[in-house]
Amino acid sequence: MITTRRTTLRRDARRRRGRAGVARGRGDASRPRALRAGNAARHARARARDGRRHRAAAVCAKRPRKPRFRVHESSLVSERPTQVRMAALASSAAAARNVFFRRASAANARQRRRAMPVVAAAADKPILYDVPVSNNGARCRLIMYWKRLEDAVEIRDPGTIGGLKSEEYLALNPQGKMPLLVLPDGLALPESEVISRYLCDAHADVGPSLLPAESPERRAVCALATRVHDQYVVPIQGVMYRGPMPIEQRAEGIAAIAKQLDVIEGVMKIYADEGPFVAGAEPSTADAALFPTYIFMDHCLTRHFGWRDGVFRDRPESERWWCAMRADTCGARVYDEVKGGLEKWEDAGRFETVGVTEHVKDGSFTWAY
Secondary structure, eight states: OOOOHHHHHHHHHHHHHHHHHHHHTSOOTTHHHHHHHHHHHHHHHHHHHHHHHHHHHHHHHHSOOOOSEEEETTEEEEOSOHHHHHHHHHHHHHHHHHTTTSOOOHHHHHHHHHHOHHHHTOOSSOEEEOOTTOHHHHHHHHHHHHTTOTTTSEEEOGGGGTOTTSHHHHHHOTTOOSOEEEOTTSOEEESHHHHHHHHHHHTTTSSOOOSOOSOHHHHHHHHHHHHHIIIIIGGGGGGGTOOSOOHHHHHHHHHHHHHHHHHHHHHHTTTTTTOSBTTBSSOOHHHHHHHHHHHHHHHHHHHHSOOTTOTTTTOHHHHHHHHHHHHSHHHHHHHHHHHHHHHHHHHTTHHHHTTHHHHHTOTTSOOOO
16 A cells, blocks of 8 residues: 555544544544544535525526516515615605595596495495585585585485495595595595585586685685684684593683684674675685584584683674674575584583583683683
């Protein structure tokens, strides 16, 4: 047997390692062989693992490649760079914002009708989802009555499709509020001011205009009265009839309502010399916005919060406007609808249930203004 220097060196190294292991008490001369066996086993497992990976990669390479970017409903899965993913997310969010409030193409409309049976079941005329006691809905109904659109628009209770929080209703109005106008083609229009403007524009050739055309100043005054009502009265009107809530919150809300009544009185004075309505001699969308809410305030504040002189004390122009609205045929019709709903609340004991009666008993707060 021919022994090379390399072989000799390896043999000597093995012997030294064996002697070192015995000296340290960690094994005998056979330990290096065991180590080599363990290493060989680990290498074999690694080679097998690499082989499986290579085979899997070869199989995947033979398959047809699928798109690396896909959008499924509201989920977004992407392997593209971050910039592309962000752009896609922005596009998807924009589409989600517009899905309920834009007019879709014929193909998209058919797809949407299949997904939302309520829209598919729409009649051949617009449907207004509303209830008689709703002051915001009454605003739209008053415009319908003034323009004689009772036969052109069908009024339905939201309960016919499961209520305000049902999947069917939320598919039409994600806010879950009323009123809501659904057009025959499936377009859903929430928000009372939006509906009011639509009714006036879509039926401009029917009945009174309700949009003052004499001057931009007159239209601005109407917009101002509507803005004060929508922005500062509607958000807090619930203190008159909702609960439970902290007594401090209710008292602050009643004080804020009294303040806004004075603000609206100032708006009423602008064209008071020309007529009893907000914009002068003819009613407008601003009158429709204010009147149903004043029915609420006249009922709740007088009967439950001790406003013995009513909501028109020291507010003569508002009182003159109120009398004109009550004398108007359509205004009287809306008054009876809303007032009837409020009387049903009284019969059901609503004001005791929500805590109004108990709160007003606390004389440390001011309730009457």
